[in-house]
Amino acid sequence: MQRYAINKMATTIKVGLIGYGMAGQVFHAPIITSVPGLELTKIRVTNPAHRQLATARYPEAELVHDSEKIFADKTIDLVVIATPNDLHYSLAEAALLAGKHVIVDKPFTITAIEADNLIALAEKQNKVLSVHHNRRWDSNARTLRKIIAGDFVGRLVDLEIHFDRYRPFLRPGAWREEDTPGSGILYDLGAHLLDEAQCLFGLPEYITADERTQRTGSKTIDNFTVVLDYEAGFKVTLKAGMLVRQLGPTYVLHGEKGSFIKYGTDVQEVALKAGQHPQNTPDWGVEPETNWGTLNTEYEGQHITGKIESEPGDYREYFINVYQAITEGEGLAVTAEQARNVIRLIELARQSSAERRTIKLID
Numbered sequence: 346m347q348r349y350a351i352n353k354m355a356t357t358i359k360v361g362l363i364g365y366g367m368a369g370q371v372f373h374a375p376i377i378t379s380v381p382g383l384e385l386t387k388i389r390v391t392n393p394a395h396r397q398l399a400t401a402r403y404p405e406a407e408l409v410h411d412s413e414k415i416f417a418d419k420t421i422d423l424v425v426i427a428t429p430n431d432l433h434y435s436l437a438e439a440a441l442l443a444g445k446h447v448i449v450d451k452p453f454t455i456t457a458i459e460a461d462n463l464i465a466l467a468e469k470q471n472k473v474l475s476v477h478h479n480r481r482w483d484s485n486a487r488t489l490r491k492i493i494a495g496d497f498v499g500r501l502v503d504l505e506i507h508f509d510r511y512r513p514f515l516r517p518g519a520w521r522e523e524d525t526p527g528s529g530i531l532y533d534l535g536a537h538l539l540d541e542a543q544c545l546f547g548l549p550e551y552i553t554a555d556e557r558t559q560r561t562g563s564k565t566i567d568n569f570t571v572v573l574d575y576e577a578g579f580k581v582t583l584k585a586g587m588l589v590r591q592l593g594p595t596y597v598l599h600g601e602k603g604s605f606i607k608y609g610t611d612v613q614e615v616a617l618k619a620g621q622h623p624q625n626t627p628d629w630g631v632e633p634e635t636n637w638g639t640l641n642t643e644y645e646g647q648h649i650t651g652k653i654e655s656e657p658g659d660y661r662e663y664f665i666n667v668y669q670a671i672t673e674g675e676g677l678a679v680t681a682e683q684a685r686n687v688i689r690l691i692e693l694a695r696q697s698s699a700e701r702r703t704i705k706l707i708d
Contacts, residue, residue, distance in 0.1 A: 356672045357384050361415035361445075362406075363436055364427035365390035365399050368450050371617045372479060372660065373427050374403060379623040380664045382672070383423075387415050412436060416443035423671065425477075426450060429520040430527030434459040437474070441466045446473040446671050452536040453684035455527040457692060460685035467681065473670050475677050476684035479660045480537040481544060483611035484632045487656035489596055493545065497653075498600030498642055505582040505597040506541065508534040508610075509589035515562055522565060529566035530585050531556060531691055538583040539687045539694075540679075542573055546581065548686060549573035553703040554694035559588050571694050574703075596638065603642025603649075611658045612636075623661055630658035 360383055362369055369388070377383050387407045390396050396408055415421060416439055424440040425448045426433055434454045440447045441463065453476045454460045467474035480486060492498065515522050521533060542549075551574040556566045568586040575581070596607040613630050623629040632655040641650040662678075669675035697704045 358422045359384050359386040359420050360423045361387040361421040362425045363389045363412050365395045369427040375622050376660050380661050382668050437463050441470050450477045452532045457689040460688050464681045474681045475679050478540045478679045479663050482660050482662050484655045484658035492605050499602030501579050501600050503599040508585040511590040512587045524564040531569050534585040539690045542581050549575050550707045551703050552693050554697040556698040605640050607638030609636035613658050
């Protein structure tokens, strides 16, 4: 994937951020303010504690209670939506109708029909519409792409990707824990994994899924397995759970010549939660050697095994690409159509689990 230069941009794009919960605090505001050319102008935040935090961190931004104040501001070019999932569609629609370019946090929408409607509206309004699938810029994802592009394990036969956590407790009042449209781990972490699979291999021929509720008292799906079958017998298994105390590998890739095994998750999330910013953190997104993956393969008839240095991650590149799409007509790295496909895969996975059967996507 192309890497974009991080330098001074000629045109300033004023940004309105709707939502200052975990996504807004960790994955949007600190990255937006780290990209030259983007100016965080307004933040819609209603929680008093979150307002206090936003005031301390971004004193130059105006805090508002109502999204309409962002839509009505003619100086704002780009609206970033970081709200509960069931509000994505209505807010994105309102932003597009107000003549704004739009970034929607993942998952794009609750249904593929909603996604199609927004895609059509963005085309009609001639506005950029993208979805924040930032995990494409994880160190892990970049390293896996390097392994596959370099043909290090030969013809691929099996890939397993995990996004596991250990959270046996429920968080009172958290919208992700409520039984509402778009809640649950498949829409949350599953959207990342499905996007990664699509980005690497396109749409599968078949999908088979299993959703479960495992934590005591949980109202939502908190464990899933999704199996994607591709041509030539290649299989991708995506797994996530909230009761995984002993974490296993993040990636297990097998090919005709060898295997690649990778533990650990991207270091950017931990750094952002600790209040670090990319522009003032040396070696941003660089993994420690202890997190490097192991390659066991064959090269020119020789058996080779050892550590593979991880590629650095950098979430800024997502926003730089959107900036360049708005100002220069650059092609989007994450298109709304790709994000729509993720939602359709989620719908089919839920159907597969409910009906306990494999579903064919491609004739």
